[in-house]
Amino acid sequence: MALVLTEEQQLLRDTATQFFQERLPIANLRKLRDTKDATGFDRAIWKEMSDLGFAGIMISEKYGGTDFGPVGLGLVLEQAGRTLAASPLVSTVLLCGSAVQLAGNATQRQDILSAIAAGDRIMALALEEGPHHNPTRIATRAEASGQAFRISGKKTFVLDGHVADQLIVAARTSGNENDRAGITLFLVDPKSEGVKITRTLMVDSRNAADISFDNVSVPATAVLGSVDGGIDVLEQVLDIARIGISAEMLGLVQEVFDTTLAYLKERKQFGKVIGSFQALQHRMAVLFAEIELCRSVVLDALSALEARRNDVPLIASLAKARLSDTATLMTNEGLQMHGGMGMTDQFDVGLFMKRARVATASFGDGNFHRDRYASLEGY
Numbered sequence: 264m265a266l267v268l269t270e271e272q273q274l275l276r277d278t279a280t281q282f283f284q285e286r287l288p289i290a291n292l293r294k295l296r297d298t299k300d301a302t303g304f305d306r307a308i309w310k311e312m313s314d315l316g317f318a319g320i321m322i323s324e325k326y327g328g329t330d331f332g333p334v335g336l337g338l339v340l341e342q343a344g345r346t347l348a349a350s351p352l353v354s355t356v357l358l359c360g361s362a363v364q365l366a367g368n369a370t371q372r373q374d375i376l377s378a379i380a381a382g383d384r385i386m387a388l389a390l391e392e393g394p395h396h397n398p399t400r401i402a403t404r405a406e407a408s409g410q411a412f413r414i415s416g417k418k419t420f421v422l423d424g425h426v427a428d429q430l431i432v433a434a435r436t437s438g439n440e441n442d443r444a445g446i447t448l449f450l451v452d453p454k455s456e457g458v459k460i461t462r463t464l465m466v467d468s469r470n471a472a473d474i475s476f477d478n479v480s481v482p483a484t485a486v487l488g489s490v491d492g493g494i495d496v497l498e499q500v501l502d503i504a505r506i507g508i509s510a511e512m513l514g515l516v517q518e519v520f521d522t523t524l525a526y527l528k529e530r531k532q533f534g535k536v537i538g539s540f541q542a543l544q545h546r547m548a549v550l551f552a553e554i555e556l557c558r559s560v561v562l563d564a565l566s567a568l569e570a571r572r573n574d575v576p577l578i579a580s581l582a583k584a585r586l587s588d589t590a591t592l593m594t595n596e597g598l599q600m601h602g603g604m605g606m607t608d609q610f611d612v613g614l615f616m617k618r619a620r621v622a623t624a625s626f627g628d629g630n631f632h633r634d635r636y637a638s639l640e641g642y
């Protein structure tokens with residue numbers, strides 16, 4: 264497969280670049296942070312993004328989406344990464360939109376996908392229960408009772424969980440914590456009796472929530488996919504999210520590289536610009552090569568999703584491991600090369616470092632994905 268973009272994809276990338284630079288520049292994230300904004304993203308701008316087709320980019324035209332596919336979404340996420348744009352793209356589009364596309368019945372698809380594409384519904388996936396990514400570590404239980412289920416348990420790091428109009432909750436309908444089988448996905452109204460939501464502010468100024476479920480009753484029609492078969496859907500959804508967030512991190516590392524390079528050409532020490540010192544040139548050359556590798560891996564991963572290749576799990580782990588490692592290296596180096604100024608809030612590089620740390624920990628870090636890659640390859 265050629266690792267190049269079509270003319271249509273280039274046009275989409277240019278639209279996204281202009282949109283994020285004009286409507287969601289880094290100043291927007293600073294404002295959300297400084298005002299301790301209760302939502303954590305700008306709802307009016309999310310509506311604009313939906314009108315541009317970004318919310319429905321992976322959703323079929325039948326439901327009002329633009330059906331641009333994974334490569335299209337990756338291009339948008341990459342540009343969002345360059346300006347640290349906060350939006351529900353990950354929670355609503357990557358995670359929940361994908362889950363409904365993969366597992367939803369006709370009624371659920373019609374209702375939810377059309378609402379997501381229109382920008383009218385924010386959704387959140389309540390999955391994690393511990394401090395590290397572990398999709399099978401699920402103790403939350405859903406007990407069948409007549410035509411309904413009763414959910415009890417606690418979830419953490421629920422992205423955009425404090426403002427979601429609808430939740431997808433992974434709960435155990437059989438088996439024990441860490442079993443692959445026995446997980447079921449449920450659509451839950453966050454206003455249901457027994458749901459308690461506590462917002463948690465993340466280091467990257469984005470949002471997450473701790474959510475507890477105390478005997479929350481949901482009808483049998485709230486099951487998304489099959490009872491006990493949720494892990495198959497979750498794994499596909501998580502791979503889409505891992506690849507999507509890798510695309511966002513690609514934009515992030517490229518932006519830090521570009522701004523650091525500009526700083527090296529401007530900052531003077533000993534009467535010369537610091538970019539003329541070979542010690543720094545070598546370090547930038549290493550970073551340049553890393554980014555080239557990342558770009559190829561991300562585009563291949565997005566293409567694997569688009570072509571529904573059967574190596575998606577492998578390439579998703581490869582992409583997330585590479586991008587997590589490179590984002591850590593790039594932001595460490597970028598901050599170091601900005602010297603003392605890099606430590607200050609006056610410069611943006613520290614904000615990129617914080618986003619890189621959260622994105623790295625989301626859906627498995629480099630160690631998680633090296634281990635998964637090895638397991639998938641039979642080591």
Ligand SMILES: Cc1cc2nc3c(=O)[nH]c(=O)nc-3n(C[C@H](O)[C@H](O)[C@H](O)COP(=O)(O)OP(=O)(O)OC[C@H]3O[C@@H](n4cnc5c(N)ncnc54)[C@H](O)[C@@H]3O)c2cc1C
Pocket residue numbers: 530532533537540542543599600601602603604606
């Ligand atoms: C938390 C913190 C607290 C501080 N507190 C104080 C304080 O109390 N008092 C005070 O006076 N200062 C303080 N500083 C400033 C600190 O001393 C300087 O940040 C430090 O000396 C580096 O200088 P600089 O920031 O000007 O970086 P620069 O000299 O601009 O260096 C930028 C980058 O270029 C590299 N570089 C520079 N020259 C060369 C060269 N010749 N060859 C190769 N690479 C080179 C550096 O390694 C770095 O990666 C503080 C800094 C921090 C981060």
